[in-house]
Structures are given as structure tokens and as C-alpha cells.
Amino acid sequence: MTFLYKANATRGLEWARHFAARAPELPFRLWPDIGDPAEVRYLAVWSPPENIATTFRNLELVFSVGAGVDQFDFSQLPPHVPLxxxxxxxxxxxxxxxxxxAVLALHRDLVHLIAQQRQQIWRExxxxxxxxxxxxxxxxxxxGQAVLERLKLFGFPLAGWNRSPxxxxxxxxxxxxxxxxxxxAQTDILLCLLPLTDETRGILNMSLFEALPHGAQLVNVGRGGHLVEADLIAALERGLLSSAVLDVAEQEPLPAGHPFWNHPRILLTPHIASMTTPETAVEFVLDTIGRHRRGEILPGRVDRDRGY
Known part of the structure; x- marks a missing residue:
């Protein structure tokens, strides 16, 4: 019975140390050292390996090492194995x-001030x-709820939109x-934290930008697939949006020459908004394995029909 980790190798070494301390009886392996694939019962991945079902015939649980699961092809996962x-x-x-x-940077016009600095402009x-x-x-x-709870401290009028009430x-x-x-219509700074599904892909598009108040601002910390990138550039040029903070892109790493790199009204970061902390991630994983063995409800279990 083996636990196999396939994600960031450096953090994987930390996972290995925490597993050794907390669950020494459970063999832990780092990809590509998979050992006997028939022994792999638990798999933690960011980028799923090919042929999961045929390679790991005795899988019992698959963990995403991130909060999202849009990188998985559900049809390639055994239907009886929880994700x-x-x-x-x-x-x-x-x-x-x-x-x-990001919200404070947009609220206090940091993107515009950075652009002014680059042009050696001193203007209030x-x-x-x-x-x-x-x-x-x-x-x-x-x-989304955790973000809203923190933003309350600053006195912003807050709204939220969701698929279900x-x-x-x-x-x-x-x-x-x-x-x-x-x-x-009542959102000056729009923050996208949606899961990426067939329903939400491309939702940040020109029609949405046109529905925002003129000069609104955007933060995308969901997935690159939520945003129609050409529509964002056009919306910025038209003044529909005044600036944007982006942590994700359709293609990552962002290719050389992409218009996001040097756009004066875009602040870009390399998909680093949040990262799994190895110590607490291992605690969650081991707790979930224990729940699974006891036949209990599994927190974080993905509804494959909904896509999250």
C-alpha cells in the first residue's frame, strides 16, 4: 500500500518528511519513482499522469494538490475512485x-502609479x-467567503455571485x-474566484465587461480559461476597464511577446496567489485517508457532474 506524489519536486521532499514523521507505516514515493504500480493506493498530483486507470489498478483515492481540479480529465479516472x-x-x-x-492595489490606483513611475510622471x-x-x-x-470576510475590514460595499444561493x-x-x-452593474472591482467548468470557461468576456460600470477593474485569480484575453485587451483600450491584476493565463508560462507582459494597465503575477503548505496538506491528506478507511464522508470530494 503506497502513497505516490506527483507535483512540485521540492515541496514533494517536504511532503516526504512530514509523511515519515506522521505516517511512517505508509510508504511514500515521489514521481517518477513509482515502484510497483499495483501497490499505489493513494495519488496526489497537480498534472495527472496518463493512463491512470490502467497503470494504477488498485487506486482508492486521488488528491489534487491545489484547490482546483480543472486539470483532470474525469473520463480517465476510475468512476469508483473519489477525487x-x-x-x-x-x-x-x-x-x-x-x-x-490585489483589491487594495486597484483601489489605491497602484497599477496607474507604476505606469506613471515608468514614464517619470509625478501626478496625484x-x-x-x-x-x-x-x-x-x-x-x-x-x-470566496474567506476573501470577503477579510475585505469587510476595509469598509468596501461587498457583493457576491454564485451558481447556487x-x-x-x-x-x-x-x-x-x-x-x-x-x-x-454594482461592481467597481470584480474578483473572479470561480471554478473552471464548461459553464464558466470564457465568462470574463466583452459582454461581461460591457455590463460593468465604465472604468471598472478586474482581478482574476481563478483560471486562465475564465478570461477571453483579447477581450480584456480591447476592453482596456476602450476604457471599459481601467486596469487588471492577473495571476493566471490561458497558457502558462505566459509566452514571450504576449501583450500582457508590457501592458501599462495590467499587473501580472506567475500563478502564485496561493500555494499548498506541505505540513498542513499532509495533515489533510492523512485525515482524509483515515476517513476513507472508516467509510466516512470525505471533505473536498469532487462532484464530477458539476466539475468541482
Whole structure:
């Protein structure tokens, strides 16, 4: 009975140390040293290996080392094997920090000030009080709710939009496609934290940008597939949007020459908004394995029909 890790190799060494300390009875292997594939019962991955079902015939659980699972082809996973999203607290705290940083950067016009610095321009930009800057979050799962809770501290009027209804104190919540336009109309800074599914792919497009207040701002910390990149460039050029903070792209790493690299109204980071913390990730994984052995409900289990 073996646990196999296939993701960032450096963090994998940390996983190995924590496994050795907490579960020395469970053999731990780092990809590509898989040992006997028939012995692999548990698999933790970012980029799934090919032929999972035929290679690892005795799998019992598959873990995503991140909060998202859009990198998986569900048809390649044995239907009886649960797929588990990572729910360790380090992911949420990292996302809260990044989202807060991004919203404040847009709120205080940091993208524009950086552009002025590059042009050696010393010019004031009038401050807008937080109470007059409306922030809307798309995606009200655990990460979205954690981000909204932190943003409350700054006094922004807050709204949230989700596929299914949510009730969050201090947040005006919208649910379903029929409410999306109402949500967008009152959002000055839009933050995307949606899961990437067939339904949400390309949702950040020109029609959505046109529904926002003129000069609104965007933060995308979901997936690159949420954003129609050409539409963002066009929206910035038209003034529909005034600036954007992007942590994800359709192609990663972003290729040389891509217009995002040098755009004066885009702040770009290399998919680092949140990262799994090895120590707490191992705690979550071992707790989940224990629950599975006892036949209990598994937190983070993916509904394959919904895609998350």
C-alpha cells in the first residue's frame, strides 16, 4: 500500500518528511519513482499522469494538490475512485492575502502609479474612499467567503455571485445567470474566484465587461480559461476597464511577446496567489485517508457532474 506524489519536486521532499514523521507505516514515493504500480493506493498530483486507470489498478483515492481540479480529465479516472480537492488552510490564507493585496492595489490606483513611475510622471490621483468602491466576488465557495470576510475590514460595499444561493452576513449575494447583470452593474472591482467548468470557461468576456460600470477593474485569480484575453485587451483600450491584476493565463508560462507582459494597465503575477503548505496538506491528506478507511464522508470530494 503506497502513497505516490506527483507535483512540485521540492515541496514533494517536504511532503516526504512530514509523511515519515506522521505516517511512517505508509510508504511514500515521489514521481517518477513509482515502484510497483499495483501497490499505489493513494495519488496526489497537480498534472495527472496518463493512463491512470490502467497503470494504477488498485487506486482508492486521488488528491489534487491545489484547490482546483480543472486539470483532470474525469473520463480517465476510475468512476469508483473519489477525487479530492485540497482543503488545507494554507491555500485559503494565501488566497486571502493575494486577493486583499490585489483589491487594495486597484483601489489605491497602484497599477496607474507604476505606469506613471515608468514614464517619470509625478501626478496625484485622487483617492476614492473605500465606502464608495464596490467590490464583487464571483465564486462563493470556501475561498470566496474567506476573501470577503477579510475585505469587510476595509469598509468596501461587498457583493457576491454564485451558481447556487449563498447567504453571507454583510454581503449582497446573487445566484444564477439571471442575476449576473444585476451583480455586475454594482461592481467597481470584480474578483473572479470561480471554478473552471464548461459553464464558466470564457465568462470574463466583452459582454461581461460591457455590463460593468465604465472604468471598472478586474482581478482574476481563478483560471486562465475564465478570461477571453483579447477581450480584456480591447476592453482596456476602450476604457471599459481601467486596469487588471492577473495571476493566471490561458497558457502558462505566459509566452514571450504576449501583450500582457508590457501592458501599462495590467499587473501580472506567475500563478502564485496561493500555494499548498506541505505540513498542513499532509495533515489533510492523512485525515482524509483515515476517513476513507472508516467509510466516512470525505471533505473536498469532487462532484464530477458539476466539475468541482
Amino acid at each position: 479530492i480537492r485540497m482543503l488545507e488552510p494554507g491555500i485559503a490564507e494565501g488566497m486571502v492575502e493575494y486577493a486583499t493585496m 490621483i485622487r483617492i476614492t474612499p473605500a465606502a464608495k468602491r464596490r467590490v464583487g466576488v464571483m465564486g462563493l465557495g470556501l475561498l 449563498r447567504t453571507i452576513e454583510g454581503v449582497t449575494c446573487y445566484a444564477g445567470r439571471e442575476t449576473l447583470l444585476d451583480f455586475l
